[in-house]
Amino acid sequence: MRLFYGTGLLGYLGLVQCVTVNFDYESIQLTEETVAALPALSFGNTSDEPLTPRRPRCKVHPGDKTWPSTAEWKGFNASLGGVLLKPTPPGAACYPDHDDYDPERCDFLMGDARRSRFWIDNPLGAVVQWAQGNTCPVEVDPAGECTQGGYPAYVVNATSVRHIQMAVNFSRNKNIRLTVTNTGHEFSGKSTGYGSLSIWIHHLKGIELLDDYTIGEYTGGAAKISAGSEGWEALRVQNGSSPGITIIAPGQGSVGLAGGWLQGGGHSTIAGYYGLAADQVLSLNVVTADGRFVTADVHENRDLFFALRGGGGGTYGIVTSAIVRTYPAHTYVSGLSYSFTTGPSEVNARVYDLFPVAPSFKIESRETFWEAYAEYFAFTKESTAVKGFAFGDVTPVGNDSYTFASMFAFPQASPSEAEALLEPLFERFAALGVNITAPDAVSVPYARVVDPPGPVPGQDLFASRLLPRSLWDDEPRLGDTTRAIRQAVEEGGLQVRSRGYSPTLAIAGYPTTDVSSGINPALRETAMHLVIAVTGEGVVTAHSSPEEWLASHATLEKYTGNLRDLTPDGGAYVNEADVSEPDWQQSFWGSRYPELLKVKRERDPWDLFWGRRMVGSEGWEVETPDEVPSQNGPLCRTGYSY
Structure with a gap:
């Protein structure tokens, strides 16, 4: 075990904190000596953060007088060692008036790219195009111009903790909106943002098995998982082990293990047998909003350990690696x-x-x-x-079929x-x-080991509902629920996907039974997770008007609302939810929300990490010319007064 030292929360108390380095890229860290020469990269101090009225109303964006100059961006890139990218939207290849116009590349984007890893290996591979603003869709004969829109203005291709720390500090000190991107499996727009600096952690790779790992009351098998590792990569390591083991991994093989999937809970086909992904976590390495590199586990930074296991991704810090439980047999x-x-x-x-x-x-x-x-x-x-685990999709296919x-x-x-x-x-x-x-x-x-192509950009619009086990003990309400699903499909033209699993607290195991997690208590009582998705004629396109988008969402909201009314003791799964979920604090986190909000405010008083409908997001909104909740606009405070 290699131990490095940082200043973290204990450092402010004059103590030395031990950080366990899991991978070589974590040993490359930002030093005080470097910061002394480059003030724009200085660490933050939560105790010195000024009162809200003194802060600017909006995050700085291109065109503002305080937006960093070209020389500053060049200097920042030099300090990073040349890993700062300024990528143009991939779809630019299809626009004759764009400098990146390339007909052959456009043909590739329209065809073979969908069957390759192009989109998952692209720093601007946003899955939900309407959330980006649909400013540069991939089309054979595109209309209008291709603009950056809600895509990040700059991207740090992070290959070390140092890169992440520098990007965090630069964004915070310059008041630039910060976004984080990994594998692209993000459906609410958190990985996009107009005028943002994106930290791309996709290339932080590595998985290592630990035969005998001890922490707190746990002794047993474990695995070190890097931030950029995907499900299929973990399964490949799992299946090559001897004797065989099980690593809890997502059903979609290209989903990142240590990112939003785990931090939002993380379900799988064996969630009812071993628990959620968040239940498996024994330790996390994290870069926090002040730029420090810390370890969170049952011994230190317990507040982060609580929040990062179920409290939502992209909110409290950037996880660089995790240590998770493994099980001593192939499942x-x-x-x-x-x-x-x-x-x-x-x-x-x-x-x-x-x-x-x-x-x-x-x-x-x-x-x-x-x-x-x-x-x-x-x-x-x-x-x-x-x-x-039960799976069932009911889908309208036209002609009342x-x-x-x-x-x-x-x-x-x-x-x-x-x-x-x-x-x-x-x-x-x-x-x-x-x-x-x-x-x-x-x-x-339980999961196939394949190298999947990853998500393909689209216009997905859906909501979710967690149905409690108590529903099945109430026959009249159970009947009303299936009738509500029928209405959603027949009248609303919606697809209803169901995933039956029950990740109870009893099967979660240590450390969940010892140290509480941020997981929505409704997930512990769940017997079925519904995803209600817009399909057929209601699907929005790259050229849908704001009115058409809002009409489609209104249909989704109407029929999802019927299910919410029938299951007031339920909730919603934050990783697969309506981007405009009503009463979202209760739906996503229930009674956990006040404690999660306390962690957020203490750890990130700058609101550096922000995502719509995420913990602590209430004080901000993206200002757009219409009511579509895209990320194509400045991020500004609500209720701000000078």
Whole structure:
């Protein structure tokens, strides 16, 4: 174990704090000697932060008189060692009037880029284009001009803690909006921001297994996970281990492990068996808003340890690495996939390519379709009771037709055990005349090891709802809920995706049972997580007007609101939520919010880390010419008075 010393919170008390360095890039740190020569990179001190009325109303942005000059940016780049980027939007290749116009590259963006790692390996690979402002969409024959819009103005391609510290300090001292980008799996716009300086941590790579790790009351296997490591990379290490182990990883292999996925909770197909990703964390290395590099665990910086495990990503600091629990055996899941439809075509019901799927069963009656869906919905209580994972998407496909694709996965069960568990459900289907010939259950690793292409920019618009286990004990309310889902699909034209899992506190294990985490208490009571998504005719495009966007969102809000009304004891999952979630403090964090807000205010009095609907975001808003909540505008204080 290599120990380095920083000043962190204990440093302000005149004590020396020990920082455990997990990877070589963490040993490269900003020193006081460097700061003395470059005042713009000086560390912050939370105790010296002035009162709010003395601060500028808005973060500085291009065109402001206080925006750093070209010479200052060049000087900053030199101090970084040349890793400062000023990238133009990728779509610029499609615009004849743009300096980066390149027809061949545009063809690539329209085609092969979607099947490659281009977007995940691009510092401006924003997933949600409307949140960026749709200022440079990739199109064959684009209309208008390509502008930077909500894309960051500059990007620090961080390959060391020093780079991160310098970017944090420069942004804070210059009052520049700061954003953080990793793998691009961010659906609310937090990784974009007009006039921002982005810290790109995608290239901080490394995973190391620890056979015998001890901290607090824990002794056992663990893994060091770098900030830029993706799910598939962790699984590759897992499967190459001997003896076999399990690392909790996201279902989408290109999601980053130590970023927003973990910090927002982090669910997976085995969340009901081992708990959430945040439950696995034993230690975190973090660059905080004052530019210091600290370790947060059960012994030191416990406030950060609490907040970063479930309190939301991009809010309290930048995690550079994590140490997480591992389990002493490969985890297998047994199960099967099936589907049924009222439409003319079959449905591919595979999820994460885990199980083979039989041809979709055709149902002639729409009433029977929804009765069968209700049976699936009710059965979730039984599957989660044995720590299983249920998947089910119901989708309108036009002409009053609907499809349902489903999967059940049972960790560490045999195929015969999975079939026995599912037999009652298929008997209920058969009683309705839905005689599905389900494929034989099979046993597979819980997540496939593939190098996925990553997210592709789009116009996603969705909301989420966590349904509590108590719902299944209230038959009338359960029936009302399935009817509300039917209304959302039939009347609203929305797709409703369900993920049945139950990450209770009882299975979370140490340190969650010893040191509280920022995880939404509603997640502990959850039996099903719904994602309600705009689809079909309601989908917004790069050229949708603000009125069209707002109309589409109003439909989403109407039908999600019905589900909120039916589940007041539920909540919403912050990583997959409505960007305009009402009463979001309660929905995302419930009773945890006051304590999380206290950590935020103490650790980041500058509001350096900001994301819409994130802890402590109430005092700021992005000023745009319309009501669409994009990031294409200055970030300014609300209720500001001179």
